[in-house]
Amino acid sequence: MRILQMNLSDYALTGGTGIAMHRLHNALNKVGVASKIYCSRKELGTSDTVMQKRSYQVRVLEGLLRRLEIQVGLNDVCRVISSLNIQKTPFYQEADVINLHCIHDEFISYLTLPWLSKKPTVFYLHDMWSFTGHCHYSYECERWKTGCGKCPHLEIPGAVKTDNSHLEWKLKNWIYSHSNLNIVTPSKWMYSLAKESMLQRFPIHHIPYGVDTEVYRLRDKQDCRKVLGIPQNKKVLMFNSLSMKDHRKGGDLLLKALEELPQTLKSEIVLLTIGGGEGLPKDNGLQTVNFGFVNSDDFKAILYSAADLFICPTRADNSPLVLYESIACGTPIIGFNTGGLPDLIRPGVTGLLAKPENVDDLRNHIVHLLSDETLRNSMKSQCREIAVNEYSLELYAQRFSHLYRNSLN
16 A cells, blocks of 8 residues: 655654654554655655745745735635645555545635545544634534534634635535544543534544554663653653643643642652743743753653653643653653543553643642552553554554555445
8 A cells, every 4th residue: 555644744843743654654564554744844854855846936826825814814715825736646646545634724715625536535633624614623612513603712713804614614524524534532531523514424543653662661770760850759740841831731730739749849840841942931840951942752761750740730622642751761740630631641541631721630649640650660560551552653543544455445
C-alpha cells in the first residue's frame, strides 16, 4: 500500500498534531507500508515529503480571499484555491489511500474534499473543528449537534469576528454529504462526539496515538537527575510551560493549585518545565527549572524519568501526546477528568483525575501522590506496562494498516 499523509506541516509546526502524524508516517514505513507526506509548511527536508506549491499570483489571490473570509466569519474554509491542483501531483496520483490530519488554516479548501475523497480517504480528528461552526473545542456548548449559530465562544481559537457559525456548519455538512470518508479519533471522548455530529454518516473508528517505547522507557531516576543537575532529595513536578493566557490549557488552575500547597511541601519541590510558553510567574515561590522547547525525544525521556509526577491541567483536550510519553517513562499523571484524558490517566493505576476546574481537588491529588512513594512506584510499573501493551508504535501502524486495507476493499 502507498499512503499519503496530508497535514499543514510535516512535523512540529502544528504542535502535537504534526508530531502524531510524523510518528504514524515513520511507523508505517517501518512495517512495510509506504507512507509519504504532503504539507503546506516543510521543516524536515526529507525526500518523502513534498510541500504545496503556490505561484505568486495565487498567494495574492488567497490573501484577498482570506480577508473576505475573516470579514464574513468563515475562517479557513474555502480560500485555499491552490488545493484544487492536489489531484494533479504525483504524490496524490501514486497513493492508494489518503490520510487527512490538520487540513485547514492555509492548507486545503474544504470545498475540495469531495474530489480528494474519490480515493479511499481517512480523516484523523485531532480536535473538534471538523464538525463545529468554527471552534476547535466547544467546552460546554453542544450547538454543533444541531447546527451551531448564536455562538457563545466567538473568541476562542478558531476565533471569528462575525457569527456565521450556522453558515459554516451548513457548508461543512453539505461538503460531507458529497464526500466519502473514514473517520478516526485518537480518544474515546472524540469518538463519542463524532458519533453525535454531522460525521455520523461515515464509519467512525478509534485508534489512539502511538509512542516510541524504546526511546520513552524506564530510566534510572537518580541518573536522570544527575544529568539535569536536580537534587536527588527533591520532589519533582513536571508540566508543559503553559502560556497563562491560554485558557484551554489551564495554566491559571495549576498556578492556583501550586500556590495553595503546604509551605513545608513547597520547600521540597522542584518544578521541571518544557515548552515554548511563558510558563509560570518567576515569583511563584517554587524552585523552577525551565528547559524551553525540547526537540530531542531522548532528552524529553530523561526529563520525564527525572520527575515524580507529570501535571496536565488542561480544561479541554483530545489526547495529549505528553500523556503517552509520560506513562511510557513510568511517570504517573495528575489531570482533570475532561476530554480524552481518562483514556490514559486511570485513577489508582497510571495517576489521579481531579474534578474539572476544581483547584482544591488538583492540589489534594498532588499532595497525596507526592507523600505516597509506595503508590507512585506501583503506578510506575503499571504506566509502563500499559504504554507497551496498548500504545506502541508497532500497534499504531498495525491499527492504521488494517483500516487502510479495509478502506481499499
